[in-house]
Amino acid sequence: MILLALFTSLLMSCSQKNAPNEDHQMKVFIDDLMGKMTLEEKLGQLNLPSSGDITTGETSSSDIAQKIKEGQVGGLFNIKTAEKIRAVQKVAVEQSRLKIPLIFGMDVIHGYQTAFPIPLGMSCSWDMGLIEKSARIAAQEASADGICWTFSPMVDISRDPRWGRMSEGSGEDPYLGSQIAQAMVKGYQGDDLRKNNTILSCVKHFALYGAIEAGRDYNTVDMGRIRMYNEYFPPYKAAVDAGAGSVMTSFNEIDGIPATANRWLLTDILRKAWGFSGLVVTDYTAILEMTDHGLGNLKEVSALALAAGTDMDMVADGFLTTLKESLDEGKVTQQEIDQACRRILEAKYKLGLFEDPYRYCDENRAKTEIFTPENRQVARGIAAQTFVLLKNDNQTLPLQEKGTIALIGPLADNKENMTGTWSVAADFSKSVSLLEGLRNAVGTQAQVLYAKGTNVVSNPKLDARISIFGKPTQWDKRSQQEMIAEAVAVARKSDVVVAAVGESAEMSGESSSRSDINIPENQKELLEALLATGKPVVIVLFTGRPLTISWEKANVPAILNVWFAGTEAGNAIADVLLGKVNPSGKLSATFPQNIGQIPLYYNHKNTGRPLAEGKWFQKFRSNYLDVSNDPLFPFGFGLSYTTFDYKNLKLSGLSLTADSKFTVSVELTNSGNYDGAEVVQLYLRDLVGSVTRPVKELKGFQKIFLKKGETRIVEFTLTEKDLRFYNENLQLVSEPGDFKVFVGTSSDNTLEAGFVLK
Numbered sequence: 001m002i003l004l005a006l007f008t009s010l011l012m013s014c015s016q017k018n019a020p021n022e023d024h025q026m027k028v029f030i031d032d033l034m035g036k037m038t039l040e041e042k043l044g045q046l047n048l049p050s051s052g053d054i055t056t057g058e059t060s061s062s063d064i065a066q067k068i069k070e071g072q073v074g075g076l077f078n079i080k081t082a083e084k085i086r087a088v089q090k091v092a093v094e095q096s097r098l099k100i101p102l103i104f105g106m107d108v109i110h111g112y113q114t115a116f117p118i119p120l121g122m123s124c125s126w127d128m129g130l131i132e133k134s135a136r137i138a139a140q141e142a143s144a145d146g147i148c149w150t151f152s153p154m155v156d157i158s159r160d161p162r163w164g165r166m167s168e169g170s171g172e173d174p175y176l177g178s179q180i181a182q183a184m185v186k187g188y189q190g191d192d193l194r195k196n197n198t199i200l201s202c203v204k205h206f207a208l209y210g211a212i213e214a215g216r217d218y219n220t221v222d223m224g225r226i227r228m229y230n231e232y233f234p235p236y237k238a239a240v241d242a243g244a245g246s247v248m249t250s251f252n253e254i255d256g257i258p259a260t261a262n263r264w265l266l267t268d269i270l271r272k273a274w275g276f277s278g279l280v281v282t283d284y285t286a287i288l289e290m291t292d293h294g295l296g297n298l299k300e301v302s303a304l305a306l307a308a309g310t311d312m313d314m315v316a317d318g319f320l321t322t323l324k325e326s327l328d329e330g331k332v333t334q335q336e337i338d339q340a341c342r343r344i345l346e347a348k349y350k351l352g353l354f355e356d357p358y359r360y361c362d363e364n365r366a367k368t369e370i371f372t373p374e375n376r377q378v379a380r381g382i383a384a385q386t387f388v389l390l391k392n393d394n395q396t397l398p399l400q401e402k403g404t405i406a407l408i409g410p411l412a413d414n415k416e417n418m419t420g421t422w423s424v425a426a427d428f429s430k431s432v433s434l435l436e437g438l439r440n441a442v443g444t445q446a447q448v449l450y451a452k453g454t455n456v457v458s459n460p461k462l463d464a465r466i467s468i469f470g471k472p473t474q475w476d477k478r479s480q481q482e483m484i485a486e487a488v489a490v491a492r493k494s495d496v497v498v499a500a501v502g503e504s505a506e507m508s509g510e511s512s513s514r515s516d517i518n519i520p521e522n523q524k525e526l527l528e529a530l531l532a533t534g535k536p537v538v539i540v541l542f543t544g545r546p547l548t549i550s551w552e553k554a555n556v557p558a559i560l561n562v563w564f565a566g567t568e569a570g571n572a573i574a575d576v577l578l579g580k581v582n583p584s585g586k587l588s589a590t591f592p593q594n595i596g597q598i599p600l601y602y603n604h605k606n607t608g609r610p611l612a613e614g615k616w617f618q619k620f621r622s623n624y625l626d627v628s629n630d631p632l633f634p635f636g637f638g639l640s641y642t643t644f645d646y647k648n649l650k651l652s653g654l655s656l657t658a659d660s661k662f663t664v665s666v667e668l669t670n671s672g673n674y675d676g677a678e679v680v681q682l683y684l685r686d687l688v689g690s691v692t693r694p695v696k697e698l699k700g701f702q703k704i705f706l707k708k709g710e711t712r713i714v715e716f717t718l719t720e721k722d723l724r725f726y727n728e729n730l731q732l733v734s735e736p737g738d739f740k741v742f743v744g745t746s747s748d749n750t751l752e753a754g755f756v757l758k
């Protein structure tokens with residue numbers, strides 16, 4: 001039953017593709033335009049500089065404005081407001097020879113001015129409707145501010161929490177990551193890119209950026225093809241299948257060739273195998289960086305990038321300044337230049353910019369559509385869905401809305417750190433801190449006392465490094481002893497302690513790799529002192545990555561992981577702490593016990609010497625002397641204030657055939673005292689394969705809301721397609737034989753049954 005990969009690429013749904021007639025009209029229009037363009041003007045289209053945030057007054061006098069007039073710029077990014085963008089667009093369409101409009105991009109990653117939780121947090125909602133909605137609102141707000149192109153979604157699979165950019169993606173799983181990639185593309189692009197409130201999406205970073213060695217940003221990647229196809233490629237392909245209009249190359253190399261010059265990747269895979277017809281843009285200065293990779297000078301690497309299938313050069317100026325000479329020398333062809341230029345013009349055409357270059361420049365929309373109370377309300381609701389309750393002994397949570405609550409910690413009263421990485425359009429002064437949120441929520445019902453307790457980190461040099469981008473940790477000059485003493489005094493006066501600890505926003509994100517992913521030692525000292533008061537302590541954990549919190553898990557009765565929850569963070573956290581919302585988030589990335597276990601992920605291979613189930617150590621088995629193989633918290637894990645029982649796992653038959661439908665059902669009961677939602681997860685294991693197969697793979701999930709006491713039969717449908725994988729010859733196949741199916745509350749807590757694929 002071998003089904004070639006080609007087959008699936010033919011089945012792709014390309015929602016953003018034009019109808020044949022529109023394609024024809026577009027071709028005629030662009031043929032005509034390109035017929036009038038000089039070589040220099042074509043190269044100008046391939047150039048994407050950063051605006052350096054031109055102010056309106058400088059619009060016509062800046063160096064960039066001069067280039068725009070000369071037709072040397074195809075688009076700009078890092079510029080916002082309808083007014084500024086209108087002014088710059090005016091230069092392009094009134095003062096350049098051919099009046100070609102510019103495309104305006106920005107990193108609209110998790111919301112615009114209304115910031116949603118960081119992507120890693122969003123993925124823990126496992127709610128595709130909400131994720132799509134967040135992207136829809138982001139597109140609405142960004143487009144009201146002049147922007148028509150976002151550098152999102154970031155879909156890099158990562159299993160290494162040392163990497164700070166894990167915060168920007170959807171975690172470790174290809175299936176969940178693919179669903180999210182599609183939801184994001186749909187949210188941004190809607191059903192019609194020409195509308196003034198939809199924007200072009202850009203799936204990034206193509207490819208494999210999340211697999212950099214040692215979690216050190218921008219580092220080398222080396223990966224076998226079977227892993228690449230089965231585990232790392234799916235989310236990029238899913239975004240392409242959903243119609244993503246553009247793709248961004250990654251900084252890393254693949255098989256010794258940086259992605260930006262990797263013809264196999266950009267042409268053979270992306271375009272030929274997956275049928276992608278949109279535009280490929282580089283990451284920031286990625287062309288120039290290939291000189292440091294050791295591939296030649298700017299002229300040589302620019303030629304390599306173009307020939308590989310890159311269309312647009314972000315910031316490196318390589319295409320603009322060197323391709324003419326390379327053409328004269330026969331190093332690149334006119335056809336390659338024309339092809340790249342055409343793809344950029346097509347993107348502009350699809351956005352409707354030739355019809356109306358000011359389509360996204362309606363100053364009135366900005367006044368009424370950005371940071372609206374409605375959008376903030378949605379952001380608050382979504383944020384609460386992303387929190388993961390990691391521990392809750394003795395029902396410490398929810399808090400009672402009475403008595404005295406001590407709110408302590410370096411992240412308790414800090415607005416700037418609520419939105420996390422990549423929130424360039426957010427106005428931090430308008431974010432809701434936890435202190436504000438909690439005080440608003442309890443009103444006069446309870447008293448909230450506050451003390452900072454300690455700084456985020458104890459080393460001032462490190463503090464400076466994590467406060468570079470305007471998200472200060474608000475360094476407190478008092479001694480650690482003095483701050484802890486104040487906090488302990490506040491705790492003693494209170495009934496319960498809420499400790500707002502973890503990472504500050506800039507401890508994750510780009511260029512924020514860590515070799516130690518504990519909560520900083522000074523914060524741990526604070527926790528020890530708070531626990532010593534004998535008061536119940538709840539950790540509200542801020543983080544952009546899985547952390548090694550073994551000590552905290554062993555010693556603190558309750559832990560609520562809130563990531564960086566966006567503009568409405570404080571209100572949403574208060575909603576969950578006080579039980580107005582029952583937490584339902586589930587981890588999309590494994591929390592390791594210690595850093596030595598990394599990479600640790602649920603869908604690993606079995607090896608030839610697996611450790612027997614339930615064992616810590618066996619000689620000559622695949623394990624460690626000093627730590628068990630178990631994660632601290634597994635993929636898919638997350639508690640609720642209520643409890644859910646699973647029973648009666650049933651299959652519709654014992655075997656599945658290519659054309660049959662197969663159902664798997666389970667009886668789910670909310671057996672606790674609160675209404676709540678549960679993410680029911682379905683995993684498969686292919687017991688015998690022509691290549692080794694993972695011990696478990698997520699293949700389905702459903703988020704089910706049940707009132708307390710309610711029972712529901714939850715049903716999944718499986719087809720032969722769900723059993724396919726890329727084999728030794730990189731063909732997408734399913735292989736007859738025995739399978740196991742697992743359904744449950746997390747990757748390590750499931751009911752199981754067996755079936756056969758005939």
Ligand code: BGC
Nearest residue numbers: 107151204205248283284510
């Ligand atoms: C990042 C990209 C981002 C680009 C433009 C780069 O440094 O890697 O994710 O889209 O900058 O801001």
